[in-house]
């Protein structure tokens with residue numbers, strides 16, 4: 001399994017997941033052109049994408065989905081309420097497939113497990129994906145609201161975890177947003193702070209976790225170095241020896257090869273925990 005966060009933040013989110021010959025995008029929150037460029041920088045052609053899985057209707061997750069799907073004939077998987085909420089993106093020519101939270105479905109060798117979150121979207125869903133060949137599991141949780149027990153369960157035993165570290169509470173307080181927006185972000189239906197992400201990452205830590213990618217950082221109310229320091233310190237204190245990266249808004253992360261990351265960790269991680 002190989003994974004790249006093509007970009008993440010309030011101006012767009014998309015994750016590329018590759019397993020064998022299967023290529024899937026989770027969310028398409030950039031223009032189709034930008035998605036094509038980002039894929040191209042990793043050597044992936046848009047027509048290789050076998051599915052776009054849309055997690056929820058917010059524009060930063062859906063912006064380019066209609067144009068990309070029409071241009072490349074890519075099937076789009078989404079829940080019925082999400083389809084209703086972002087109907088203006090579609091022209092009736094796309095292949096739209098319905099899924100429901102709690103009911104896994106397959107795309108090539110990947111199984112997608114959708115689960116409900118407490119985020120303030122019409123039908124807020126997050127997903128984990130498992131590779132049927134290697135058994136590797138990726139969890140993507142960038143619009144969580146708060147970590148419910150259902151979310152905790154769904155994200156257990158991941159080999160690689162993409163987790164939101166949205167804001168620093170101090171910067172959020174001083175930031176440019178009106179009070180209503182600030183309280184929405186910090187509420188239990190908004191986004192996780194660096195501290196909440198750190199705590200959740202430690203809860204999800206287990207001996208096979210090879211990589212944590214921090215994502216959906218607020219451009220105004222967070223700093224990559226701050227998020228990395230807060231979550232990194234907590235993980236290190238709990239014995240984590242895997243990789244920690246921070247996804248950027250404007251450029252894809254490297255293509256992370258889960259098999260290689262696991263081998264790189266060696267037996268030490270297992271002995272430690």
Ligand SMILES: [Zn+2]
Pocket residue numbers: 056058119121143
């Ligand atoms: Zn959202």
Ligand SMILES: [Zn+2]
Pocket residue numbers: 009010013058060061142143216
């Ligand atoms: Zn979002």
